[in-house]
Amino acid sequence: MRLADRVNRITVSATGAVMAEAERLKSGGADVVDFGPGEPDFPTPEHVKRAAVRAIEQNLTKYTPTPGIAPLREAVCAWHQREFGSDYSPAECIISVGGKHAIFNAICALINHGDEVVVPSPYWVSFPDIVKFAGGEPVFVGADPVNAFRLRAEEVENVLTPRTRVVILNSPNNPTGATIEPEEFAGIVEACRQRDIWLLSDETYAHLVYDGLKPFSATQLPDAKPRLILISSFSKTFSMTGWRIGFTLAPEPLVKAMTKLQSQSTSNPTSIAQHAALEAARGPMDFVAAMRVEYERRRARILEGLRAIPGIECATPDGAFYVFPNVQALLAGRASDTTALARQLLEQEHVIVVPGEAFGAPGFLRLSYAVSMERIEEGLRRLQRFFTAARAAS
Ligand code: PLP
Secondary structure, three states: OOOOHHHHOOOOOHHHHHHHHHHHHHHOOOOOEEOOOOOOOOOOOHHHHHHHHHHHHOOOOOOOOOOOOHHHHHHHHHHHHHHHOOOOOHHHEEEEOOHHHHHHHHHHHHOOOOOEEEEEEOOOOHHHHHHHHOOOEEEEEEOOHHHOOOOOHHHHHOOOOOOEEEEEEEOOOOOOOOOOOHHHHHHHHHHHHHHOOEEEEEOOOOOOEOOOOOOOOHHHOOOOHHHEEEEEEOOOOOOOHHHOOEEEEOOHHHHHHHHHHHHOOOOOOOHHHHHHHHHHHHOOOHHHHHHHHHHHHHHHHHHHHHHOOOOOEOOOOOEOOEEOOEOHHHOOOOOOOHHHHHHHHHHHHOEEOEEHHHHOOOOEEEEEOOOOHHHHHHHHHHHHHHHHHHHHHO
16 A cells, blocks of 8 residues: 555554564463553542542533643642642643644654754654654764663754754653653753753653652753753653643743644543543642652662573663563574564563664663552562573573
8 A cells, every 4th residue: 555655754653563562372271470660650649530530521522722722731830839849821831632642742842854852862653753753853862871871962963963853862762761860861962052052851751760850941041941842741740641641841932832732633532531631730749759659669670680591681770660681691592683582482481572773772771660569579589480490591
């Protein structure tokens, strides 16, 4: 079939393919340990669910303004101010169908054919494809595993050219969990400011940080605001992935352009989900704190278990809910790459992991610890068995 070039430029999300395979095996009754999930395993908080039920009962089920209902845009600005001390008005806020949609709209609103967009690598799978869809060229900047994947300003500066239009930052990062240290972040802001480059800060995981780190937003850097596109989401912070609510805080002309785009594609996000998000934004944050404590406990256990397997090296992630071990040393004589290794793990041990190639990082695997402690223990047992057998065979 003849398809449009813009569709041929992109590929299906690699993590989506893993989830589909997990579903297929599970529906066949297999006892699968699934380290694939990119979403919290906690239910959406009760008060948020009740708000959605109320919205249905009150017939709040019609079209809303394209950028979202006014109370939600106000509540998002107020929430962000409470959490990070930022100063945005509803005219500088647009609600979209998840953070992914917000990133898609922002990139499509800014990028012309041939524009370069800096993407930190290892990267979240959708960044390069969204850039390519818009006609831009992703330029990768590799964070050093030796520095626990923490991106440095100098590394970003080295890849900037006169064609660079946007720099994407993602702290904490998916898949590495690494954060960018505030001084380095400030250095990147300054480099962008000097060259009139937009900074797109994807803060989807900002609240999921450990070891006493405080949630950080680029809005805390004094010079960032004029060129900052801040994107975040209710998905991970409030365990609301399926509700599809994300938002952008950015200068008003860009918000207007994104609203125009949204008005001719999805229109408003679901009215019911917006009312649920309103409750989440206005409500208590203790649920988030409890989730963070549990993730931290699991992170410690999965790191300990992985590091006990000879040949595996794993940096300590600062945040999100992923570990990103280096398994390069265990590939020899076993698998050509981590995609082949992940397939073997699935077939032989019914363990699902995401291969590093999906994130531009061959030799690594991504394991999510948004799964119960009991499943983590079972998964570690199987990984231990798999890799011990692999060593014996090599
Ligand atoms: N950004 C990153 C780094 C992510 O990992 C994800 C989801 O996995 C998103 C954005 C988008 O999430 P959502 O569209 O559910 O808000």
